[in-house]
Amino acid sequence: MRRREFVARALAAMAGLAGCGTATRPTPSFSVVPGGEAWVPVARVLAGQFKRDGVAEGGPLLTVTGLPAIAAAEMAGVKETGTPLARLVGDVEVLVVSNASVFREFDDFARRLVADPGGTVLGGRPQGESDHLLFGLVARGLGADARVLDYAGYPTTDDAAEALLAGRVGVAAGPLGEWRKRLGKGRLRALAVSSAERVEDVEAPTLLESGVRVDFADWCAVLGPKQMSERDRARAVEVLDEVARSARWLDACRARGWKPIPLSGDDFAAWLGSEAGRTREVLKDLGLIDTTCWGSCVRGH
Incomplete structure (x- = not known):
């Protein structure tokens, strides 16, 4: 939409x-x-x-x-x-990459975002909604220029996941409840979760642990x-x-x-x-x- x-x-x-x-x-x-x-x-x-x-x-x-x-x-x-x-x-949000991504950890993504805010296509649900806002908060927390973020909005999380797997998006965000079933199957990895505390069964740090002062749902x-x-x-x-x-x-x-x-x-x-x-x-x-x-x-x- x-x-x-x-x-x-x-x-x-x-x-x-x-x-x-x-x-x-x-x-x-x-x-x-x-x-x-x-x-x-x-x-x-x-x-x-x-x-x-x-x-x-x-x-x-x-x-x-x-x-x-x-x-x-x-x-x-x-x-x-x-x-x-x-x-x-x-819903806790999660940042997700493909298993083949050059971003092995959240810190890798953070360094790229600061150095070149528009250099990675970011994806999620429609522009201006929760997923987009999370990327804006992450950019703000890292001191990156959010105005030049390259964000691709999709109608649903399914569409965003398809774009991520196809390589049209470098990092995606969305509700953990909608991404959980896709994680741990060898194709996608979680970089970080947006909650104040770690999430059981998700092998990813919180944004707070990663140096970004964001607690978001x-x-x-x-x-x-x-x-x-x-x-x-x-x-x-x-x-x-x-x-x-x-x-x-x-x-x-x-x-x-x-x-x-x-x-x-x-x-x-x-x-x-x-x-x-x-x-x-x-x-x-x-x-x-x-x-x-x-x-x-x-x-x-």
Whole structure:
């Protein structure tokens, strides 16, 4: 999906946030922001959890969203996207190369990126989304010029993997959950993971261990309507907290490979503001906002 199309779809979803219910405890209807199809299972599990817990009907429409939608909003200059309720889960990202790559370790890639930021084609999902942002954060952490990164955006991780194996991309990034099945089969290797701690069964250091101050996840969260009352907000946060602590939810996370990163209420609202700020700065570094070239500064494929 091209970046402008993603922005338009994300804005359409944000505009659809509306209405508050008056039930004793809200059973929300869940929607997923367009472009966030990866989080459809989260919305389904949440809806099932609320139904099993017997929460009364009549609550607000809640939107399951994530980092790509926040990036799209920043690129479009939209600041109000809804009422922050809770962060739920995230996907650790991984940097991947082919087994034949000259980059045997992350340090090899880091040296090349600093010396020649545009000399290696980088790949992942569409421009301006999580994978692209991670490369921007890595470049920033290394002191490399992110504006000249040569990034190739693909519709899916499968497409990015095909490009990597075909040699059209030198290093790819994406959610570990989508790359894990491809690693360890003799064709692809992990250079680093984006989490603060190493990941079990992945033979790769963290970016933090490698000298890059980045702790990053392709996260998923729930927003309420923009005009949500404080009473309804408090009720929704309470129920989401209960869900995040429940054994059924944690079992679902383990089964689907989601990493629980719960944060709710005012703490989540403060974190979201900080995350939006970080995202905005990286998008500036990448030449995707606050630039007269509107994307032409970034090489496309």
